Amino acid sequence: MIEAQVLDTPIGPLAMLARQGVLLAAGFTTTGPQEMFERLSPELRAEGMDVTDDLGRPARAVRDYLDGDLTALDAVPVEQPGTPIRQRLLTALRQVPAGVTISYAELAERAGLPRTAARAAGSACARNLIAPFVPCHRILPSGGGYGGYYYGTPVKQWLLTHEGAPAAERLRIREH
Incomplete structure (x- = not known):
């Protein structure tokens, strides 16, 4: 199951999607996590999505980044498709x-x-x-x-x- 959370930021909502602690998608969107979910591969979308109040490490990293720790996002594991x-x-x-x-x-x-x-x-x-x-x-x-x-x-x-x-x-x- 893909977990999703939306955080309010000074530049608008940031939707984040993760699976087992690894970030699969994130972006500034006014339509919620569904927009990011639709950008995932069909195989990942087949897992479904559940919205949570706390995505854990990625959410903490965003808060720390916004509070001035500009390296906070670097430690979050990410995975995306490509050649x-x-x-x-x-x-x-x-x-x-x-x-x-x-x-x-x-x-x-x-x-x-x-x-x-x-x-x-x-x-x-x-x-x-x-x-x-x-x-x-x-x-x-x-x-x-x-x-x-x-x-x-x-x-x-x-x-x-x-x-x-x-x-x-x-x-x-x-x-x-």
């Missing part, structure tokens, strides 16, 4: 520390892929099921600005500001 290349990108993405922003090309490079794999990096971010635990909000276009974000640019801006990252309007990611 070996996507898994490498998601692993590299999870290693980008709070307050740091990098480009899609840099993410590809950190995953051991050529910088030309920036499009694959963008695709991995777009399909990320576990925000903000897998911090796709820390990836910005190399030309500046915030770029896209599944939950909207204001949420991405808030997360980056909370983490102390430089304002994207003033930031140009250096391509080396």
Whole structure:
């Protein structure tokens, strides 16, 4: 059975879904956990979903993150589907520390892929099921600005500001 919880945050409700302590999905949604549940694979959806008042470790990590412990989300185990290349990108993405922003090309490079794999990096971010635990909000276009974000640019801006990252309007990611 997939367990779900919705936490109120300063940027709106955060729905989280976990199975046996491993986070399978998380995202900012006004429709509750059902939206996140529908993004799971058919095999996982077949397990059903039960809404709980306390998901445990993931909920504590979110509260700690919001209270200023910017590394709290890093310790929560996560699992999401994908090809070996996507898994490498998601692993590299999870290693980008709070307050740091990098480009899609840099993410590809950190995953051991050529910088030309920036499009694959963008695709991995777009399909990320576990925000903000897998911090796709820390990836910005190399030309500046915030770029896209599944939950909207204001949420991405808030997360980056909370983490102390430089304002994207003033930031140009250096391509080396």
